Amino acid sequence: MHLISDERATVAGTAIEIKNLTKAFGAVRAVDDLTFTVRPGVVTGFLGPNGSGKTTTLRMLLGLVAPDSGSATIGGRKYVDIDRPASVVGAALEAASFHPGRSALDHLRVFAPLAGVADQRCKDVLEHVGLGPVSDRKVGGFSLGMRQRLGLATTLLGDPGVLVLDEPSNGLDPEGIVWLRGFLRHLAHDQGRTVLVSSHVLGEVQATVDDVVVIAGGRLVHESPLQDLVAMAADRVKVVTPDIDGFTRLAQSRGWQFEVVSGGLHLIGAGPAEVGAAAHAERLEIHGLAGEGKGLEEVFLELTDPNRSAVAA
Numbered sequence: 001m002h003l004i005s006d007e008r009a010t011v012a013g014t015a016i017e018i019k020n021l022t023k024a025f026g027a028v029r030a031v032d033d034l035t036f037t038v039r040p041g042v043v044t045g046f047l048g049p050n051g052s053g054k055t056t057t058l059r060m061l062l063g064l065v066a067p068d069s070g071s072a073t074i075g076g077r078k079y080v081d082i083d084r085p086a087s088v089v090g091a092a093l094e095a096a097s098f099h100p101g102r103s104a105l106d107h108l109r110v111f112a113p114l115a116g117v118a119d120q121r122c123k124d125v126l127e128h129v130g131l132g133p134v135s136d137r138k139v140g141g142f143s144l145g146m147r148q149r150l151g152l153a154t155t156l157l158g159d160p161g162v163l164v165l166d167e168p169s170n171g172l173d174p175e176g177i178v179w180l181r182g183f184l185r186h187l188a189h190d191q192g193r194t195v196l197v198s199s200h201v202l203g204e205v206q207a208t209v210d211d212v213v214v215i216a217g218g219r220l221v222h223e224s225p226l227q228d229l230v231a232m233a234a235d236r237v238k239v240v241t242p243d244i245d246g247f248t249r250l251a252q253s254r255g256w257q258f259e260v261v262s263g264g265l266h267l268i269g270a271g272p273a274e275v276g277a278a279a280h281a282e283r284l285e286i287h288g289l290a291g292e293g294k295g296l297e298e299v300f301l302e303l304t305d306p307n308r309s310a311v312a313a
């Protein structure tokens with residue numbers, strides 16, 4: 001796949017750094033002493049429930065809102081201090097408003113002088129996002145998904161190394177979501193760009209992101225590779241058995257955690273198939289086996305909702 005100029009590796013590779021960022025609106029602390037880093041070369045999901053402070057953080061990163069304290073930088077510089085910002089960072093915050101009477105191509109032509117690019121670049125980015133065939137159609141007749149693609153095309157105009165996208169899969173159909181996933185992963189993995197994607201639904205970005213930053217109430221609650229969250233959602237299996245001692249030894253030998261309960265035990269860190277196979281190999285007697293994995297979405301909810309029980313890190 002060759003979507004945009006691969007030779008622009010020089011613009012890629014800059015990290016986003018958020019340090020002790022704080023912003024209050026009256027009594028509401030929208031962002032509260034927030035610190036995290038976004039690496040180049042991977043897709044990072046910026047996750048949190050509605051109202052958790054994602055947009056306010058991104059607005060501060062893009063110089064649209066002044067922080068009360070702390071800093072938000074791209075490649076070590078504040079957005080306002082970047083010379084040609086369109087060639088360093090491309091951002092699509094809320095569903096952008098487009099002039100309905102303007103064609104997709106004319107929409108990009110409005111931004112071309114700001115980004116310092118020629119007309120051909122407008123046509124090229126429309127091709128990249130799959131809008132080539134409709135580049136002359138009026139945006140007023142575009143679906144939400146097509147508008148999302150046009151928003152993405154606008155962010156790519158200056159060929160920036162850093163992309164900041166607020167809920168980019170909103171309004172995309174399943175085919176569009178699969179396309180976006182491949183597109184964003186290509187921009188990060190193959191071209192080394194820094195890609196930050198916000199969402200309030202982990203499941204929406206789960207197949208796209210490599211790293212996750214989770215916030216709630218304006219504060220950081222989790223930052224790790226997605227794999228670590230997956231591990232936190234680790235399988236749990238309830239085993240009904242008369243042979244508690246045998247299963248306790250099995251758990252210890254396999255490195256599973258266990259908890260003895262009435263009639264058997266809970267094993268944490270393995271799925272039903274793995275436990276069943278191990279029990280069979282060890283000739284342990286089983287009367288019942290049930291998977292009780294809590295799933296990634298449950299882990300996300302536990303992290304972001306103080307009323308749910310906390311998960312062990």
Ligand SMILES: Nc1ncnc2c1ncn2[C@@H]1O[C@H](COP(=O)(O)OP(=O)(O)OP(=O)(O)O)[C@@H](O)[C@H]1O
Nearest residue numbers: 025028030048049050051052053054055056057200
């Ligand atoms: N300009 C503003 N004036 C007053 N309060 C604001 C302003 N902008 C944001 N807030 C408040 O700050 C908090 C964080 O809002 P923010 O939009 O950053 O959250 P979010 O995580 O982006 O939510 P969503 O997913 O709904 O977009 C909310 O309580 C919101 O009402």
